[in-house]
Amino acid sequence: MDAKLSNQSVLTWFLQRITGLFLGFFLITHINVHHLLHDITTKGLISFESVSENLASSTFWKLYYFLFVPMVVYHALNGLWQIIADFRLSGGAALTIKILLWVLGIVLVVIGAMTLNNLFGGA
Amino acid sequence: MTSKKQLGGVVEDAELNKNVGNFSYWVHRITGVGLAVYLLMHTFVLSSAISGPESFSSRMQDVQSPLFAILEILLLAGVFYHMLNGLRVTLVDFFGWTRHHKLFLIVVAVLFVILMIVAIVLQIPKFDIGNYGVGG
Numbered sequence: 001m002d003a004k005l006s007n008q009s010v011l012t013w014f015l016q017r018i019t020g021l022f023l024g025f026f027l028i029t030h031i032n033v034h035h036l037l038h039d040i041t042t043k044g045l046i047s048f049e050s051v052s053e054n055l056a057s058s059t060f061w062k063l064y065y066f067l068f069v070p071m072v073v074y075h076a077l078n079g080l081w082q083i084i085a086d087f088r089l090s091g092g093a094a095l096t097i098k099i100l101l102w103v104l105g106i107v108l109v110v111i112g113a114m115t116l117n118n119l120f121g122g123a
Numbered sequence: 124m125t126s127k128k129q130l131g132g133v134v135e136d137a138e139l140n141k142n143v144g145n146f147s148y149w150v151h152r153i154t155g156v157g158l159a160v161y162l163l164m165h166t167f168v169l170s171s172a173i174s175g176p177e178s179f180s181s182r183m184q185d186v187q188s189p190l191f192a193i194l195e196i197l198l199l200a201g202v203f204y205h206m207l208n209g210l211r212v213t214l215v216d217f218f219g220w221t222r223h224h225k226l227f228l229i230v231v232a233v234l235f236v237i238l239m240i241v242a243i244v245l246q247i248p249k250f251d252i253g254n255y256g257v258g259g
Contacts, residue, residue, distance in 0.1 A: 017213045024206050031202070040249060045187045048176035076159040083152055108162075111170050118172040118179075 008085045012078055019075040026068045048119070056121050069112035077101045143228055151208050154201040161198060192249035199242045207231040207238075 033054065034046070043050065055061045084097055137145060171182040211227045214220060220227070 017209075017216060020209045020213060024210060027202060027206060031199070040187070046183050047180040048172065048183075049180075051179075072162060076155075076162050079155045080159055083156070108166055111166055111173075115166075115170050115172045118175075119169075 008082055012082060012085075016075065016078050016082065019071045019078075022067075022071055023075055026064070026071070029064075030068070051119055052121060055119055062116075062120060065116050066113070069116065070109050073105050073108045073112070077105045143225060147208055147211075147228055147231075151205060151212070154205040157201050158205060161201075187249075189250050192246055195249075196239075196243060196246050199246075200239060203235055203238045203242070204231075207234050 034051070040046070055065075081098065081101055085094070089097070137149065168182055168186055169179075172179040208228075208231055211224070211231050215224050215227065
């Protein structure tokens with residue numbers, strides 16, 4: 001082979017699988033609690049009060065979501081990067097996209113943390 | 124080995140390799156991109172909490188409608204496929220079970236159908252969403 005097949009690295013391959021395994025556990029509980037088992041026929045529509053009530057009482061949920069958000073953001077953007085990397089872009093274009101993805105990732109994690117902080121009762 | 128065509132090469136590969144592994148790979152990528160887009164929308168909706176409880180509750184009300192209840196089924200299909208196939212890929216990668224990957228794909232398909240039946244049954248009451256009040 002005379003050219004690289006992809007710009008992917010072993011580290012991003014490995015971290016994608018590790019974060020993926022964690023997200024499997026996270027999403028099963030997340031979907032259960034907030035999307036499937038919140039019975040709107042008896043509890044009414046989801047609102048700020050109902051979400052805070054579910055979350056505020058427990059340190060477990062705080063730890064859970066403050067780990068969940070960075071992991072899901074990393075997994076999503078690293079996944080996009082892996083697809084882009086397969087197009088074997090030039091060094092400059094690849095670097096530009098990497099920087100954009102990192103900026104987007106940091107913005108998403110900050111927004112996520114601010115959102116959680118408010119849902120958990122604010123500071 | 125290396126094709127000069129890039130996007131063209133992708134289409135060529137898909138046509139040349141009609142095995143289930145190739146199919147599952149493409150569905151994994153497509154659902155992955157879809158879920159990344161959903162993550163942005165999900166962040167946008169929930170970030171209204173930063174502006175306060177009223178703003179959050181009103182935006183949450185906008186996304187709790189029969190239309191969104193149906194779209195959520197599509198979302199769950201993407202989540203469950205990506206989750207189960209991702210687990211399959213990880214197991215095959217980490218434990219070198221390449222020779223059994225097709226068997227695992229059958230397991231993935233069966234679990235996917237079971238999870239989707241449960242999800243649809245749980246979503247059906249939400250089609251009537253207009254009849255329920257805002258809860259606390």
